[in-house]
Amino acid sequence: MPFRIEEVQIDGPGPGEVLVQVRAAGLCHSDLSVLEGLRKRPLPIVGGHEGAGVVMEVGAGVVGLSAGDHVAMAAVAGCGRCRVCSAGRPGLCQAVTGARAEGLLATGARRLHLGNGDRLNHYSGISVYAEYAVVAAPSLVRIDRRVPLDIAAMFGCAVVTGAGAVFNSAKVRSGSSVAVVGLGGVGLTAVMAAREAGASRIVGLDIQPDKFALARAAGATDCVDAHSPEAVQHVRELTDGGVDYSFEISGNLAAVGLAQEVTARGGEVICVGVGRTDAQFTVQQMQLVTEERVIRGSFMGGGIPQQDIPRFAAMYLDGKLPVDLLRSKHIQFAELNHGFDLLAQGGTVRQILLPHGVV
Ligand SMILES: [Zn+2]
Ligand SMILES: [Zn+2]
Structure with missing residues (x-):
C-alpha cells in the first residue's frame, strides 16, 4: 500500500x-x-x-x-x-x-x-x-x-544499529575477522565499525555485486557474491577457515544460513536483520557444543x-x-x-x- x-x-x-x-x-x-x-x-x-x-x-x-x-x-x-x-x-x-x-x-x-x-x-x-x-x-x-x-x-x-552490533553486541576484537551479509545502510555501517574496531579482514557479502565498490570504500577488504555456489568456500579460504564474527543484516533465512556457514569454529553469528515473525532456523546441536559456537541477536544496536x-x-x-x-x-x-x-x-x-x- x-x-x-x-x-x-x-x-x-x-x-x-x-x-x-x-x-x-x-x-x-x-x-x-x-x-x-x-x-x-x-x-x-x-x-x-x-x-x-x-x-x-x-x-x-x-x-x-x-x-x-x-x-x-x-x-x-x-x-x-x-x-x-x-x-x-x-x-x-x-x-x-x-x-x-x-x-x-x-x-x-x-x-x-x-x-x-x-x-x-x-x-x-x-x-x-x-x-x-x-x-x-x-x-x-x-x-x-x-x-x-x-x-x-x-x-x-542505520548507524546506531550497524555500529552498535559491532561495538555493543559482538564487541569485535582487534585483529579478528568479520563477515557482513547484506550491504545496505546497516551493513555498510557495520563494515565501517569493524574497520574502526581493528578487524584485520572484513568480508562483505551481498547478492548485488554493484554494492561492492561502496563496501570497499567503507572498509571491506574483500567482497563475495552471496549467490555464488562457491561463496562459503571462498570466505573460508580468505579467512583461514572462517570468520570470528559474522553479521547477518538482511533477515532472510538463506542469508542466516550463509552467515552460519562462513563462521569459524568458536566464532559468533550476530543476527541483526528482522525477518518474518514465523521464520525459524536450525542449528546442529553437536556443532554448537563441540565447536563452541555462539548465535546472538542484536536489536537496534543493543x-x-x-x-x-x-x-x-x-x-x-x-x-x-x-x-x-x-x-x-x-x-x-x-x-x-x-x-x-x-x-x-x-x-x-x-x-x-x-x-x-x-x-
Ligand atoms: Zn530502519
Ligand atoms: Zn522499560
Missing part, C-alpha cells in the same frame, strides 16, 4: 513530549516491509523511523532539551523504569513495544489526527515522514551541530541511543565512521513512493527525504 501525501492535524507536546521540525528522514528497509504488509502496523499511520530535526517546543517535565537543539530521532526509547531499561537495554522494553503496536507514543498518547479529526497512528514513536513530529523525549538524542542534519538522520536507525549516538557522531566527526557514504540522494515528498520502489529493487542505500525541501 503506497503512501499518500496529505495535510493532517498535530497536537502540541504533552508532558514528557517534544515538538520537532523534521529536517531529514531516511528511507529504510523496515519501512518497506510495512508497505509490503510483512510487518503489521495499525493503519492509517505516518511512516518513517529514522530522522533528524530541530526542537521547536518542549512539553512539561522535559529536561536536557530546549528549543533550537539539533536532535537525532531514534526508534529505540525505553520507559526508563522497567527491569530491562534499568539494566541499560531500552531496546527490549516491553511497555514501549506495546505502545508501538497500538500506534502510540511511548508516553501512551496519540498526537496525530486526520484532517477530519479521525485517529492517525504514530510509527515507532517517531513518524518522521512529516514536516513536524511530536515524540516522547527519550526518542530524541541531542546531536553536535557540526553533523549535518541529513547525515544525523541516519544515526537513528545499546543506549543517548550514549551511543553522541559517541558515534564523534567518530563521524573524526572521520572514523564515514556515514556520508550511505547517503544516496535527497528526495521530496512527491518522490517518496518512487523512492521505496527503488529501495525494493536494491539499487540505493539511503535516500533522504527533506520534508521542508532543503536540509
